[in-house]
Amino acid sequence: PHVPYSATRYPEETMVERSKEFYSLLNQRRTVRRISPEPVPREVIDTVIRTAGTAPSGAHTEPWTFVVVSDPEIKHQIRQIVEEEEEVNYRQRMGDKWVKDLAKFRTNWIKDYLDVAPYLILIFKQTYGILANNKKKTHYYNEISVSIACGILLAALQNVGLVTVTSTPLNCGPQLRLLLKRPTNEKLLMLLPVGYPAADATVPQLKRKPLEDIVVHI
Amino acid sequence: PHVPYSATRYPEETMVERSKEFYSLLNQRRTVRRISPEPVPREVIDTVIRTAGTAPSGAHTEPWTFVVVSDPEIKHQIRQIVEEEEEVNYRQRMGDKWVKDLAKFRTNWIKDYLDVAPYLILIFKQTYGILANNKKKTHYYNEISVSIACGILLAALQNVGLVTVTSTPLNCGPQLRLLLKRPTNEKLLMLLPVGYPAADATVPQLKRKPLEDIVVHI
Ligand SMILES: Cc1cc2nc3c(=O)[nH]c(=O)nc-3n(C[C@H](O)[C@H](O)[C@H](O)COP(=O)(O)O)c2cc1C
Ligand SMILES: Cc1cc2nc3c(=O)[nH]c(=O)nc-3n(C[C@H](O)[C@H](O)[C@H](O)COP(=O)(O)O)c2cc1C
Numbered sequence: 001p002h003v004p005y006s007a008t009r010y011p012e013e014t015m016v017e018r019s020k021e022f023y024s025l026l027n028q029r030r031t032v033r034r035i036s037p038e039p040v041p042r043e044v045i046d047t048v049i050r051t052a053g054t055a056p057s058g059a060h061t062e063p064w065t066f067v068v069v070s071d072p073e074i075k076h077q078i079r080q081i082v083e084e085e086e087e088v089n090y091r092q093r094m095g096d097k098w099v100k101d102l103a104k105f106r107t108n109w110i111k112d113y114l115d116v117a118p119y120l121i122l123i124f125k126q127t128y129g130i131l132a133n134n135k136k137k138t139h140y141y142n143e144i145s146v147s148i149a150c151g152i153l154l155a156a157l158q159n160v161g162l163v164t165v166t167s168t169p170l171n172c173g174p175q176l177r178l179l180l181k182r183p184t185n186e187k188l189l190m191l192l193p194v195g196y197p198a199a200d201a202t203v204p205q206l207k208r209k210p211l212e213d214i215v216v217h218i
Numbered sequence: 219p220h221v222p223y224s225a226t227r228y229p230e231e232t233m234v235e236r237s238k239e240f241y242s243l244l245n246q247r248r249t250v251r252r253i254s255p256e257p258v259p260r261e262v263i264d265t266v267i268r269t270a271g272t273a274p275s276g277a278h279t280e281p282w283t284f285v286v287v288s289d290p291e292i293k294h295q296i297r298q299i300v301e302e303e304e305e306v307n308y309r310q311r312m313g314d315k316w317v318k319d320l321a322k323f324r325t326n327w328i329k330d331y332l333d334v335a336p337y338l339i340l341i342f343k344q345t346y347g348i349l350a351n352n353k354k355k356t357h358y359y360n361e362i363s364v365s366i367a368c369g370i371l372l373a374a375l376q377n378v379g380l381v382t383v384t385s386t387p388l389n390c391g392p393q394l395r396l397l398l399k400r401p402t403n404e405k406l407l408m409l410l411p412v413g414y415p416a417a418d419a420t421v422p423q424l425k426r427k428p429l430e431d432i433v434v435h436i
Binding site for chain 1: 365379
């Protein structure tokens with residue numbers, strides 16, 4: 001069944017104002033690789049994930065699972081898996097070019113934040129679903145849908161003053177899936193350490209492209 | 219060079235409150251397939267796109283181009299391309315299963331909104347970049363990065379009371395790229411008609427998964 005839809009209608013000046021405020025909030029978002037160990041209310045984590053779950057998805061399949069890890073032992077095991085693979089990535093798989101492209105971010109395969117951040121959110125895409133009759137259900141565009149949900153999650157984190165490192169751990173998916181006991185239809189898409197920024201956090205001084213470099217009006 | 223980073227720090231109750239307000243705003247988002255022809259301030263469109271442009275991206279490549287079409291003639295040509303391909307999709311390529319999966323959304327290959335919406339935003343992913351020396355620059359994870367930016371764009375639209383239809387027009391990319399004169403390194407990822415909802419808009423009555431079906435705490 002279909003139901004009527006109505007949206008809040010703002011006067012034009014209010015729209016302009018709201019759009020600018022939201023831009024200003026999100027423009028302050030940065031990838032912060034030094035995260036504070038201070039605890040963060042779990043209710044806030046649950047609510048930002050609930051917010052991510054409002055994302056659109058191909059044919060409303062909602063093909064996402066958010067695994068929130070706060071257990072120090074499991075965080076440490078995740079760190080070991082990620083660092084081991086990342087060291088191989090940096091030393092062998094990526095080649096000099098990638099390593100050079102990344103040099104300005106001062107990233108390397110040492111990821112303290114995987115131990116330190118109060119929460120690690122591992123986002124799995126469900127590459128297919130399983131119907132009551134045990135048949136597979138196609139999940140159209142599952143990676144795009146889950147990435148959109150991740151964009152909404154990042155906005156929700158920024159809105160409450162939390163930071164993260166958007167990351168797609170290369171080659172760690174299968175080991176992390178086993179560690180976290182996720183089923184075979186789920187594949188790791190993103191790993192987000194979440195917390196307050198460390199008091200002495202720094203970020204690379206980056207510029208964002210100006211509007212005229214990303215938009216074309218026709 | 220690195221610079222200090224500090225974020226707004228809210229008291230815990232404020233974080234809880236802000237997270238709930240943002241959830242409530244975004245939980246009202248729906249894909250609305252009947253869009254009003256009323257004009258929308260262009261400044262708002264520019265600001266929501268600027269907001270999308272704050273998204274993180276693999277190695278800060280910012281691999282996105284937002285083509286905003288308001289010219290009625292070009293909108294109509296886009297509609298013709300999309301409807302022609304969609305009719306083939308529905309009749310031949312997708313098979314009965316997909317058509318059945320989509321039936322509850324009452325979508326078909328007729329897309330009035332492509333003529334009617336005041337703006338069509340076509341989001342291209344730049345599959346590689348071009349350096350000053352004409353060499354190709356790798357764009358790591360460009361599709362994921364652009365999809366994250368799209369999630370932020372959807373949040374920004376919802377924040378100002380505008381609606382859209384998140385869509386990934388199957389097989390139309392090459393023709394739309396030529397129509398819009400985009401270079402060969404750009405591939406169409408998403409097409410978003412944007413406007414106010416039509417006064418008589420309806421949406422399918424869908425439920426979203428409850429939190430416990432999408433989150434696992436460890
Ligand atoms: C990647 C992606 C592709 C989609 N493609 C279409 C589409 O081609 N046509 C359409 O009408 N809706 C499309 N949708 C919208 C979904 O059908 C919609 O998000 C879903 O039914 C949930 O409804 P809601 O967005 O109102 O929450 C798409 C959504 C996503 C995320
Ligand atoms: C898909 C994707 C993968 C990323 N992978 C990593 C990563 O593995 N390690 C890391 O430190 N940063 C990673 N980043 C963060 C980017 O380096 C960062 O977003 C970019 O440099 C822009 O900086 P900003 O987020 O502070 O605006 C990734 C970002 C995206 C979108």
